[in-house]
Amino acid sequence: MGMTEAILLTIATAATPLLIAAIGELVVERSGVLNLGVEGMMVMGAVGGFVVASLTGNPWIGVLAAIALGVLTSLLFAFLTISLAANQVATGLSLTILGLGASSLMGEKFVGQAGKKLGNLDLPVLSDIPLIGPLIFGQDPIFYISIALVIGVSWFLFRTRAGLTLRSIGNNHHSAHALGIPVLRYRYLAVMFGGACAGLAGGHLSLVYTPQWVENMTAGRGWIALALVVFASWRPARVLAGAYLFGAVSIGQLHAQALGIAVPSQLLTALPFLATIVVLVLISQNVRATLINTPAMLGRPFVPDR
């Protein structure tokens, strides 16, 4: 395996959890809900995936558990912010803190244990083609799920009636409600989808990326995913580009260092966030484009008047 393939594979592994978590949060935010608890749901997914995989010995059941735990955590958020119309920012932040605490409690007995790794795809002949073989036919299964998710979400949001409805709720929940659309039900489903994605992203961390459980192992990746959604101005394809750009920057800087090229690594660590700020400044220049893509109701609770 050549160096180029090796680097590209590492980038794909680094980008996949960011991409999955961000694509889930994109759907949530398109419905007008801002869930800052991505980090918390992700870390719950990571611990759930690891614990169940090591108890059952089957990493695939671990993946399902990761998704289930992400959904469960998100339901707590959904109940508080959608049913009880609690403040979304405060609830999301506390969801992150809760997730970090609860996950370290759940995983205490499992720290330092050898994990079950989800194997890479290995097709005869195809996986052995130089360069494209390992990249297209030889990755871990969650990589393929992440690509399918981007295509699926893109198709759903912009090519289906339900997607149109979801976006309309995000843009004006009062009008949608007046038209008889069940705003709260849509939002519940969107938040649960976001939770499932964050959980899966966490499962990728503890079952593929580094098959082990350590406290706080998401290490801020949930926040990068949140930044990515804004960076992508709520467009799925741009989330894909952004996640791979962030992955490439973080892996590229490691390689640059190993080659002895003097780059200030502290600066590169901050780069994803700097890029988000720059993009925010740029998109705020174009008011029209901003208005088209930003869900107007983002973060505002909706209480239907009956």
Next chain:
Amino acid sequence: MKKLLIGLAGVAAMSLGMAASAMAEDPMKVCFVYVGSKTDGGWTQAHDIGRQELQAHFGDKIETPYIENVAEGPQAEGVIERFARSGCELIFTTSFGFMDQTMAVAERFPDVKFEHATGYKTAENVTSYNSRFYQGRYILGQIAASVSEKGVAGYIASFPIPEVVQGINAFVLGAQSVDPDFKLKVVWVNTWFDAGKEADAAKALIDQGVDILTQHTDSTAPMQVAAERGIKAFGQASDMIAAGPETQLTAIVDTWGAYYIKRVQDVMDGTWESQSTWDGLAEGILEMAPYTNMPEDVKAMAEATEAAIISGELKPFTGPVKKQDGTVWLEEGEVAEDGELLGLGFYVEGVDDKLPQ
């Protein structure tokens, strides 16, 4: 018989204590501030094992409360202060980044004694204690240069502080003592603990052709990656053999227990004094994990070096040593002074990296 003696001694000590003052009835509170989780498999776990040994040694004569996951920087001050207020007589703050916060709280609580790990500041009631990790890293360097086929090792580094720079330099000097052309690639990850990032750094280094990996970060992820890719690696702070049974050559294991017991005894005896302790392999504050996965002759060499360091015959930072820019740092036979090592901010010749400022 032994148990009985210990029991009798305990009773005697307790009755003496009661006679001395009413305060001795309450167990003495010895408190610990941790930067990571006590089960991190590395740095903090090593301190927690020391705390458990301390607790076991003194039994119910002491209490050892601890707080995990305290972030370095201003937030730590609140945690340390809370401990000082809650009646802790002796507080161990176990990370470099707690230094200024420890000093600040110590000034406000002159009756409480503080011990800060791996820093360089002291006060009337603040001791600084450290371990000469670099002695172990010199041995790692020798092993790396003997075992490596490609002649280049990868080093995952956390932050450019003197302790880490010492480690890199000692590793290179050890390696050069075996193979003068040995190369070292360094990657800075700017974190003590981020399994994903450490794994990425390990992969990047391996992709660039290193066949030995060593780390100055605390998770076992690099060991796991090394095992997956079939190269050899060294553990850090704790024995990481479980993460790589076929991979770990040895590990630098921090053993703080004996030091903690001694210092608590000093407080009980009223002989505690502020000092600046910097112990090493000889005093048993660090140990080498069993030498595994290497040929017998390499193992014999490592053991000989370890013995020479313990006897004081070998000091890793002994001239002639040149700085990275080619100027002379240590003349032939000159040994680096502790003061200079504690503020070390440059590489020696042979490191393929520019030190971040």
